[in-house]
Amino acid sequence: MNLLNELRSRFETALTPFAIDPAPFAAMVKPTQDAKFGDYQANCCMPLAKQRGENPRELAAKVVAALDVAEFCEPPEVAGAGFINLRVRPEWLQEQTNALIANTRLGVEPVAQPHHIVVDFSSPNVAKPMHVGHLRSTVIGDALCKILKFQGHHVISDNHVGDWGTQFGMIIYGYKHFLDQAALERDMVGELARLYRLVNQLCDYHDLKPKLPKLQEAVAEKQKTVTEAEGNTIPTDAKKADSLKKQLKKLREQLADAQADLESAQSKCAAVEGDATLKALADGHPKIVVESRLETSMLHAGERVNRELWQRFVPECLEAIQRMYDRLGVNFDHTLGESYYDPLLKSVVEEMQAKGLARESDGAVCVFNAGFEAPFIIRKRDGAFTYATTDLATIKYRVQEFQADLILYVVDSRQSEHFVQLFDTARQWGYTGVELQHVKFGTILGKDNRPYKTRSGDTVGLESLLDEGVANARRIVDANDDRKEGGPVLDEAARARVAEAVGLGAIKYADLSQNRESDYVFDWERMLATTGDTATYMQYAYARICGILRKGDVDREALRVDGKIVLEQPAERALAIKLLQFGEALDQASFEFRPNFLTAYLFEAANTFSTFYAKCDVLKAATPELRTSRLLLCDLTARMLQQGLGLLGVETIEQM
RNA sequence: GCACUCGUAGCUCAAUUGGAUAGAGCAAUGGACUUCGGAUCCAUAGGUUGUAGGUUCGACUCCUACCGAGUGCACCA
Numbered sequence: 001m002n003l004l005n006e007l008r009s010r011f012e013t014a015l016t017p018f019a020i021d022p023a024p025f026a027a028m029v030k031p032t033q034d035a036k037f038g039d040y041q042a043n044c045c046m047p048l049a050k051q052r053g054e055n056p057r058e059l060a061a062k063v064v065a066a067l068d069v070a071e072f073c074e075p076p077e078v079a080g081a082g083f084i085n086l087r088v089r090p091e092w093l094q095e096q097t098n099a100l101i102a103n104t105r106l107g108v109e110p111v112a113q114p115h116h117i118v119v120d121f122s123s124p125n126v127a128k129p130m131h132v133g134h135l136r137s138t139v140i141g142d143a144l145c146k147i148l149k150f151q152g153h154h155v156i157s158d159n160h161v162g163d164w165g166t167q168f169g170m171i172i173y174g175y176k177h178f179l180d181q182a183a184l185e186r187d188m189v190g191e192l193a194r195l196y197r198l199v200n201q202l203c204d205y206h207d208l209k210p211k212l213p214k215l216q217e218a219v220a221e222k223q224k225t226v227t228e229a230e231g232n233t234i235p236t237d238a239k240k241a242d243s244l245k246k247q248l249k250k251l252r253e254q255l256a257d258a259q260a261d262l263e264s265a266q267s268k269c270a271a272v273e274g275d276a277t278l279k280a281l282a283d284g285h286p287k288i289v290v291e292s293r294l295e296t297s298m299l300h301a302g303e304r305v306n307r308e309l310w311q312r313f314v315p316e317c318l319e320a321i322q323r324m325y326d327r328l329g330v331n332f333d334h335t336l337g338e339s340y341y342d343p344l345l346k347s348v349v350e351e352m353q354a355k356g357l358a359r360e361s362d363g364a365v366c367v368f369n370a371g372f373e374a375p376f377i378i379r380k381r382d383g384a385f386t387y388a389t390t391d392l393a394t395i396k397y398r399v400q401e402f403q404a405d406l407i408l409y410v411v412d413s414r415q416s417e418h419f420v421q422l423f424d425t426a427r428q429w430g431y432t433g434v435e436l437q438h439v440k441f442g443t444i445l446g447k448d449n450r451p452y453k454t455r456s457g458d459t460v461g462l463e464s465l466l467d468e469g470v471a472n473a474r475r476i477v478d479a480n481d482d483r484k485e486g487g488p489v490l491d492e493a494a495r496a497r498v499a500e501a502v503g504l505g506a507i508k509y510a511d512l513s514q515n516r517e518s519d520y521v522f523d524w525e526r527m528l529a530t531t532g533d534t535a536t537y538m539q540y541a542y543a544r545i546c547g548i549l550r551k552g553d554v555d556r557e558a559l560r561v562d563g564k565i566v567l568e569q570p571a572e573r574a575l576a577i578k579l580l581q582f583g584e585a586l587d588q589a590s591f592e593f594r595p596n597f598l599t600a601y602l603f604e605a606a607n608t609f610s611t612f613y614a615k616c617d618v619l620k621a622a623t624p625e626l627r628t629s630r631l632l633l634c635d636l637t638a639r640m641l642q643q644g645l646g647l648l649g650v651e652t653i654e655q656m
Numbered sequence: 657g658c659a660c661u662c663g664u665a666g667c668u669c670a671a672u673u674g675g676a677u678a679g680a681g682c683a684a685u686g687g688a689c690u691u692c693g694g695a696u697c698c699a700u701a702g703g704u705u706g707u708a709g710g711u712u713c714g715a716c717u718c719c720u721a722c723c724g725a726g727u728g729c730a731c732c733a
Contacts (some may be wrong), residue, residue: 380731532681
């Protein structure tokens with residue numbers, strides 16, 4: 001039973017005589033922040049009393065009189081400004097905890113109205129190796145899928161891979177001109193990545209080189225205005241002086257921006273010019289920008305050679321990506337890349353035009369959404385479609401084929417505007433029955449607090465990141481096992497398994513435990529930490545429980561059949577109530593798609609268990625009944641931790 | 657120029673969406689029966705929630721201005 005929901009429903013009944021629409025007031029029942037206020041509190045009487053022009057405490061007393069919660073709670077108390085505090089009755093708590101024993105879903109009831117939810121996440125570009133930037137989308141998206149599925153929704157995970165864009169033209173161009181045949185045979189994906197980087201670098205060079213004088217000019221000009229502004233005498237009027245100071249600051253910022261642009265362009269050009277081989281390649285391919293773009297449009301047009309190359313490359317690239325997913329334990333129901341929607345794009349544009357939603361502007365076909373200066377371009381001047389077009393087609397497809405009533409896009413928040421425009425356009429197009437949600441997350445920043453961008457050189461590949469995490473965990477596993485009293489208990493294979501689970505768990509947890517919307521600084525230490533609020537802490541709690549059950553030679557199945565839980569100590573009671581709140585934590589996590597609510601709950605639960613463990617003897621309990629009761633609490637905690645961590649994509653191990 | 661996001665303990669982050677005395681972890685300090693697994697537990701210290709106003713019973717949360725950091729803005733996705 002979900003107690004919170006039950007209490008809310010009881011409040012709704014009790015509030016009916018006092019409010020026209022009691023539901024929002026009933027929703028103001030919440031778990032307390034402080035145990036001294038009981039277990040749950042209702043905050044509805046203050047706003048409601050205001051609305052009715054009554055005294056909040058008096059209203060609270062009336063609501064309490066009308067409230068029927070005697071089954072679960074001690075008599076409610078009115079406190080403070082008009083709060084109603086609820087304390088769960090010990091007998092009820094004990095009864096409910098006992099009911100969890102035989103419940104395979106740990107008391108989590110499936111949702112009453114399951115939705116068809118498409119979760120669009122990870123979406124790497126198949127032409128480039130995955131890097132840290134893909135981690136957040138992959139880890140958060142996967143956790144959301146698992147949570148929503150466990151809650152009873154019909155979840156469809158879809159990896160919208162980038163397999164159709166300009167980067168493929170670059171690879172094809174590279175293949176035709178710079179291929180190292182031996183390398184291709186040895187490691188196709190690696191060679192394709194090299195070709196992509198090379199062509200990209202040469203394109204950058206040809207793109208930027210002619211712009212250098214202009215950039216230099218811009219810097220000189222900004223420099224001049226700054227110098228001039230600096231020469232101005234400061235007015236005595238404080239207000240004017242202030243505004244002048246501000247202006248100067250802005251000018252300096254503009255100068256700094258121009259300088260940064262110039263430096264970035266210069267360093268890219270210098271990288272090519274400083275390398276005789278690269279310079280020769282650049283000189284030999286002056287039209288590489290145009291021609292690699294041409295390769296892309298030839299691919300799209302169905303030109304035979306390019307199409308064959310594409311058909312040969314994509315499966316290999318997908319396989320390489322799949323290895324990463326296998327390691328991370330991530331599954332997709334579908335991998336429908338951009339290419340999949342190509343046949344639908346033409347008709348999408350035509351339909352938009354026919355409906356009068358899109359019109360031509362400057363040669364491109366655009367949707368002009370109210371409140372936006374920039375148009376939403378669905379066909380470029382050269383006739384090619386954009387990702388806006390693909391995204392629209394994808395919505396259509398998902399509604400038709402998957403009966404989606406909710407689509408989640410687990411994508412970097414920098415793309416917010418794109419999604420606002422996309423959703424706006426889709427609604428005008430007629431897709432009003434499907435809820436579209438940008439589940440945005442913050443940017444990973446570098447140590448300089450600037451967005452962590454993948455420039456050649458400081459890219460942290462995803463694979464090496466995972467390896468680093470596992471290696472770090474391995475050092476800790478070794479140290480701990482060697483230090484064990486009776487000598488090491490793990491063999492080589494077991495240590496490797498534990499290190500994998502702990503290392504990957506640490507990395508995933510670092511991402512999931514943070515509010516997804518805030519940026520964070522990429523930090524090895526934080527990602528690989530294994531003490532405090534980390535996955536390791538929960539994994540350890542789980543392994544400790546398994547250790548107890550092992551040592552006590554406990555048959556868990558038999559224990560569940562005829563054992564009974566008796567709650568006496570405060571630590572036992574605290575643990576029991578935590579266990580009963582698993583479903584509430586899942587509700588919170590899925591309400592606005594925030595896995596950090598689940599991580600917070602699991603950490604609290606593991607912490608509550610550790611306290612219980614420190615205060616209450618289990619195997620050495622005073623009576624056999626008490627021992628059984630506590631063993632059952634251990635068993636339940638282990639089951640919940642395993643389930644909860646599993647929903648986050650974090651593995652549990654019995655011995656570590 | 658226009659738009660959006662964010663400023664919370666020394667550091668990294670929470671805060672159940674307007675509720676009671678703003679909470680965790682890390683780092684620091686002090687403690688835990690000769691450990692049912694010490695990768696643990698308990699305690700102490702650490703705050704004018706960027707600044708100034710406003711809204712109200714009540715504000716980290718909503719509004720206004722300012723300061724500071726960042727992101728996006730016509731044919732790359």
